[in-house]
Amino acid sequence: MSTSSVTSRIPRGLGVLGAIGAAFLLLPLVGIVRRVAWSSLWQQLTSPQITEALRLSVTASVVATLCALILGFPLAWLLARVNFRGRSLLRALVTLPMVMPPVVGGIALLGVYGRTNGLLGSFLFDTFGVQITFSLTAVVIAETFVALPFLVLAIEGGLRSIDPRHEEAAAVMGAGPWQRMSLVTIRLLRPSLIAGIAVAWARALGEFGATITFAGNIEGRTQTTPLAVYMLLESEPEAAYALSLVLVLVCVGVLFALRDQWLGRRS
Amino acid sequence: MLRRGVVCVVLAGGVLSANATITHASSRATSSTAQGSITVSAAASLTDAFRALAREFRSEHPKVRLRFNFGSSSALVSQIQAGAPADVFAAADTSSVDKLAASGQVNKTPRIFARNSLQIAVKPGNPLKITSLVGLSKARVVALCAKTVPCGVYAATALQRAAVVLPESNVSRGVDAKATIGAVVNGDADAAVVYATDVRAAGRSVASVTIPKAHNVTAMYAIASLRESKNAKAAQAFIDFVMSSVGQSTLVRFGFARP
Numbered sequence: 001m002s003t004s005s006v007t008s009r010i011p012r013g014l015g016v017l018g019a020i021g022a023a024f025l026l027l028p029l030v031g032i033v034r035r036v037a038w039s040s041l042w043q044q045l046t047s048p049q050i051t052e053a054l055r056l057s058v059t060a061s062v063v064a065t066l067c068a069l070i071l072g073f074p075l076a077w078l079l080a081r082v083n084f085r086g087r088s089l090l091r092a093l094v095t096l097p098m099v100m101p102p103v104v105g106g107i108a109l110l111g112v113y114g115r116t117n118g119l120l121g122s123f124l125f126d127t128f129g130v131q132i133t134f135s136l137t138a139v140v141i142a143e144t145f146v147a148l149p150f151l152v153l154a155i156e157g158g159l160r161s162i163d164p165r166h167e168e169a170a171a172v173m174g175a176g177p178w179q180r181m182s183l184v185t186i187r188l189l190r191p192s193l194i195a196g197i198a199v200a201w202a203r204a205l206g207e208f209g210a211t212i213t214f215a216g217n218i219e220g221r222t223q224t225t226p227l228a229v230y231m232l233l234e235s236e237p238e239a240a241y242a243l244s245l246v247l248v249l250v251c252v253g254v255l256f257a258l259r260d261q262w263l264g265r266r267s
Numbered sequence: 268m269l270r271r272g273v274v275c276v277v278l279a280g281g282v283l284s285a286n287a288t289i290t291h292a293s294s295r296a297t298s299s300t301a302q303g304s305i306t307v308s309a310a311a312s313l314t315d316a317f318r319a320l321a322r323e324f325r326s327e328h329p330k331v332r333l334r335f336n337f338g339s340s341s342a343l344v345s346q347i348q349a350g351a352p353a354d355v356f357a358a359a360d361t362s363s364v365d366k367l368a369a370s371g372q373v374n375k376t377p378r379i380f381a382r383n384s385l386q387i388a389v390k391p392g393n394p395l396k397i398t399s400l401v402g403l404s405k406a407r408v409v410a411l412c413a414k415t416v417p418c419g420v421y422a423a424t425a426l427q428r429a430a431v432v433l434p435e436s437n438v439s440r441g442v443d444a445k446a447t448i449g450a451v452v453n454g455d456a457d458a459a460v461v462y463a464t465d466v467r468a469a470g471r472s473v474a475s476v477t478i479p480k481a482h483n484v485t486a487m488y489a490i491a492s493l494r495e496s497k498n499a500k501a502a503q504a505f506i507d508f509v510m511s512s513v514g515q516s517t518l519v520r521f522g523f524a525r526p
Contacts, residue, residue, distance in 0.1 A: 110453060114454065115455040116390070116455065131407065131455060133455040134408045134439055134454075134455060213453075216410070216454065216456065217440045217441070217442075218408070218436060218437070218440070219435050219440070220435065220436055222439070230442070231413055231442075234341050234342055234345055234413070234415045234416075235414065235415045
């Protein structure tokens with residue numbers, strides 16, 4: 001249960017560096033809290049621009065997470081369970097949006113869904129008159145794009161760690177593939193599913209670069225919370241700090257919900 | 268003999284910058300003793316002009332290294348107020364520099380170094396046949412600068428003069444002038460109200476629509492050196508260069524009007 005007394009004694013210098021590392025990560029949070037004008041906090045958070053941005057962010061990030069789940073689950077399944085040529089290459093490519101600068105992601109999305117030069121976008125616009133960019137759809141696409149890899153990796157990892165004997169037993173008892181998936185696999189997957197959904201959602205919520213490039217910055221239509229924070233920083237810095245606090249608290253909430261998965265409550 | 272002389276000058280110049288006064292024929296060098304590096308925080312609309320200007324500045328002041336920090340003038344003011352290192356501030360309006368002057372952060376009185384005006388940028392070929400500010404209501408998405416940024420303030424004035432009210436749900440806000448025209452160049456915005464110089468710099472990726480004088484706005488660009496600067500000499504050298512005939516003609520080449 002507890003760490004052995006030998007391994008818990010670490011070289012002194014290492015402890016100091018570790019403490020600096022912790023302070024480095026925590027101080028910026030103090031920086032936000034310090035700058036929040038508490039007396040007018042509620043008033044700032046209920047201003048139309050901010051409530052609109054929060055509403056948009058919640059809608060877009062929830063829809064994006066659902067989309068990521070619908071597309072990511074089967075993809076993770078393929079990557080974890082099906083042997084095919086180029087599987088590791090595909091896995092590497094699928095995780096690319098995680099490491100790609102978000103603004104590059106935005107440009108890439110313009111190249112696909114843009115009205116004028118986009119691969120699909122120009123077809124959609126010319127034949128149906130549908131424009132994706134500068135819309136809530138574009139926000140959802142941008143957020144799904146950056147969130148999906150997180151979900152795929154979490155689920156794939158979960159699938160790999162499931163003991164195949166559970167599913168084999170279910171098969172012996174006569175369960176078909178869909179039944180096995182819903183009754184056995186998804187239940188066993190629960191921890192990684194929840195972790196994946198939470199990280200993907202937080203990533204979608206915080207998305208900035210791809211959104212501003214691909215979906216623009218329209219108040220009440222595509223200006224999500226991070227964009228609003230950025231715009232407010234100049235005009236009303238106090239409101240920007242208030243909104244940042246909200247985002248931080250949301251993330252703390254996510255961590256709290258996931259404490260069993262991440263915060264080392266190992267038994 | 269002559270060749271040896273040149274070699275000597277080159278060598279001397281390489282070792283002692285003070286010896287730049289011993290000029291050889293092809294050099295136009297003023298007695299530049301400025302050296303070191305300076306950071307110029309400049310309005311995004313100056314990006315192309317200042318980059319070109321920097322190359323010319325370099326030939327006159329080879330020992331000065333210029334670093335640019337382009338952004339919206341209002342963002343640059345916030346940065347400088349927050350202690351960002353900068354030696355020169357060049358803004359797309361006078362009020363941004365005045366703000367810093369009021370808090371005692373600039374040396375001397377700011378100087379006006381260029382003028383600019385607004386234009387409408389539309390997609391090449393002007394598919395929506397937008398011919399005026401009024402025509403912007405035909406656009407699904409109009410890109411404007413953020414409300415706090417000079418070009419956003421100017422655009423608001425121009426729209427007001429033309430009695431045009433654009434619903435905010437059709438307006439995408441760019442963080443600065445370059446980002447705003449970028450929404451038309453790279454993105455799907457139908458039109459943008461930006462500086463004439465931005466439209467010119469965008470070349471064939473947009474078409475331009477002029478805004479009549481009665482509605483248009485004159486943007487006055489102001490420049491000042493900053494009190495916090497650790498290299499006042501080089502900062503002043505850059506400002507002098509911007510005001511010089513070479514600097515001014517470069518700005519004109521990029522579409523700016525003389526002050």
